[in-house]
Amino acid sequence: MARVVGFELSSQDPEKAAEFYSKVFGWEIFEPNWDYWPIKTGEDKNPGINGGIGKGPNDYPHGTRIQIEVDSIDEAISTAKNNGAMVVRDKMEFDDFYLAYLVDPVGISFGLIEKK
Incomplete structure (x- = not known):
């Protein structure tokens, strides 16, 4: 069974979005990689689903997507x-x-x- 392993928030201002989610929810925001700011939403003893904030592309400028892990992406x-x-x-x-x-x-x- 495929499972949800993360999420991605798309924003045209990812730095501002990262600051918002850090301040409001206490999420740990890491340095960006490929214009993508990784997010940790829980602690080791009480983990959450982690994700990230990226600069939304033209085809998806704003919104949230879940990330589903599969055994074969082609299939x-x-x-x-x-x-x-x-x-x-x-x-x-x-x-x-x-x-x-x-x-x-x-x-x-x-x-x-x-x-x-």
Whole structure:
């Protein structure tokens, strides 16, 4: 079963958004990497779902996406498309994982992650 492993907040002003979430919720915001500010939402004894804030691209300037970890991103993309999803950003490669963005048949955006 695929599980939610993170979230991504898209903003046109990610630094301001990071400051807001840090002040309001006490989330720990880390230095940006690839214009993406990682977020820790819990403590070791009481963990939360971690995520990040990124500068929203033109296709998704504002909003929240969950990140779903799958065993095979290629199979998940194919199955999602066969069930009415649209690929917004095809499989991208990063140091430790692959990532893709899709929109389900009712317009909800989500990310798929496959660890290397």
